[in-house]
Structure formats: C-alpha cells, structure tokens
Amino acid sequence: MDHNKEVVLGFFDAISDRRLADLPRFMAHNVVDHNKIIHGEVDEPGAAFEGLRQQLAAFEPLSVRVDELIGEGDRVVARVTQHGVHGGTHPRMPEPTGRSFENEAIWIFTLTEGKIIEIRAVSDRLGLFLQLGWEWPKNE
Numbered sequence: 001m002d003h004n005k006e007v008v009l010g011f012f013d014a015i016s017d018r019r020l021a022d023l024p025r026f027m028a029h030n031v032v033d034h035n036k037i038i039h040g041e042v043d044e045p046g047a048a049f050e051g052l053r054q055q056l057a058a059f060e061p062l063s064v065r066v067d068e069l070i071g072e073g074d075r076v077v078a079r080v081t082q083h084g085v086h087g088g089t090h091p092r093m094p095e096p097t098g099r100s101f102e103n104e105a106i107w108i109f110t111l112t113e114g115k116i117i118e119i120r121a122v123s124d125r126l127g128l129f130l131q132l133g134w135e136w137p138k139n140e
Contacts, residue, residue, distance in 0.1 A: 004111045005069050008076045011109075011116060016063040018056055023049060028115040035107075035121040048119060058093055059084035067104075078107045082123070086132050094134050101131040 011026040013019075033048035056062060062084035070077045085100045086093070105123035109116050129136055 002071055003114055004074070004076050004109075005071045007111060007114055007116065008069065008071075008078055008107075008109055009066060012064045012066055012078070012080065015052065015056070018062075020049075020053055020056065023052065026116055028112070028117045031116055031119065033119040035119055054090050057088045058086060058090035058096070060087045061085060074111050076109045076111065078109070080105050080107060094132075097133050099132050101128050103127045103131070 007026050011023070014022040014026060027048060030045035031048045032045055033051055035051075062082070065081045065083070066078050067081055068079040081102060081104055083100070083102045086097045088096055103124040105121055107119065107121040110118035126136075128134075
C-alpha cells in the first residue's frame, strides 16, 4: 500500500479512536477542510483541527469504517461508512437527540510530503438528518 493511503487510514483510525493529539501526524498544520458537514464550518487553513474536535464532541461514539480506498498521485479517495450517536453539543447543531446514525460518505484528500493538506467530502446528509430527527436547515 502506498504511503498516502497509509496516512489516510491512520487519519480515520485516529478519528475513530478519538485520538485528537495524533491528528498532526496525518494533517499539515495549515490543512484546509472544505467539508461543510452541518452549517458552514470554517475552511481557513488549520481550522480542520477544531472542526474535527467539535464533531467528536457532538458524536460519542463516532467511528469511520473505510470500505474502499483509491489513490493516484497526490490524491486519495475513501468511501466510508460512518456510525455515531448524537450525544454531545456542537455550536451549529440542534440539541443532542441521543439518536444514532449510519451513513455513507466519500472523502477526497490531497497530500503533500506525507500529510493531508486538503479535505473535501460529501455524505448522505438527508439520511443523517432523518436518522437524528433534525429539521432540514432553511435558507434565510
């Protein structure tokens, strides 16, 4: 397996094991996360660390199973299944429901010098909202 794929697998293991202190092993300090999971997380350099911390605070437990991993050049694409329980607070989420979810997502990583420098992702947000009992956000 090439090194970039190993980095991405290590990233998901750290997330699933709630090892936030290990994330700098996998992500560059100025990583940009374009993944707008809920209602517009910041996508400025380095903000991904706080965004992931907030996600883990909201979902306990949260696990990510890598179902497929494809790498080419400086890019790695992961098709994953995410499982979690909405038991904690997040500044842009409804109050905790205590409900669980399972959804599929596609994450696209760009790596440089063995570190993730950019993240993009799409997931089944409608399924997530329905499983958690959240109202669909309104455009205002």
